[in-house]
Amino acid sequence: MLSTKPITPRFGSEITSDFQLADCSELEISELLTLSANRGVLVFRDQTLTPSEHAALAHRLGEPLTFPLNSNGIPEELITIASGPKTREAAGEGWHSDVSSESRPPSLSILKMATVPESGGDTLFADMSQAFELLSDPLKAFLQPLTARHEPRGHYLFLSGAQAFDALETSDHPVVRVHPINGKKSLYVNDGFVTRINGLAPRESQSLLKLLYDHIAYTVKTHCRVQWRPNTVVFWDNRSVQHHAAFDYHPEIRLGYRATLRGEQPIPSQNNL
């Protein structure tokens, strides 16, 4: 069994075992799936994982989404996350859940950082299960039957020019979803992809989304923060976690590769508890 150290009491863990993701057993794969569902964010230091081992790991953990424009031998299962002196806006700034516009939006993202700035470039994470838990009972009851429209405006295939906006899926997902592994409810609206809450008047939808996004951004006890080092790998579970990359290191270079696994169609909450 892997040993871990919590990042905060309820959210995020660092793996402290002497452990290489490139060599993990079937038992460890299933342990990692459960652990990432329960802790939301997992941090692994000093990983030797090469790009092709990273792609192979993604297949062992699930079904990776692909990126057709890779060059330099980077496998199609990996998306390059790169910023440097010419970058004006870095990928992943702003709270979001990866490509939630997909009809089966991602479960895990698996990001390995190869080059990191001298300081800064952290990724912040927010626990959507605690964010839901901390809402008042009347608001929880109001939100649970609702769905929201997720459009691909922040999709890596759209932003990279690989696909037209209209060629990508737009999906309606429950505002509160149930995790398939641990049954926990999570708030599932994010500023990167959601354009409206269905069934509400435009002003109602805008105001409610603003309230929820403020709750997510300001409730810092639901957050944790990862400081990258070269060869750090982080897993996060997009079903119950949002993240925000801090672009505070310009003009330095930050370079990493992310595998993103297709999840299931989000499970709506069946009751108002």
Ligand code: SIN
């Ligand atoms: C992302 O996957 O949104 C980028 C995360 C990061 O660069 O830290």
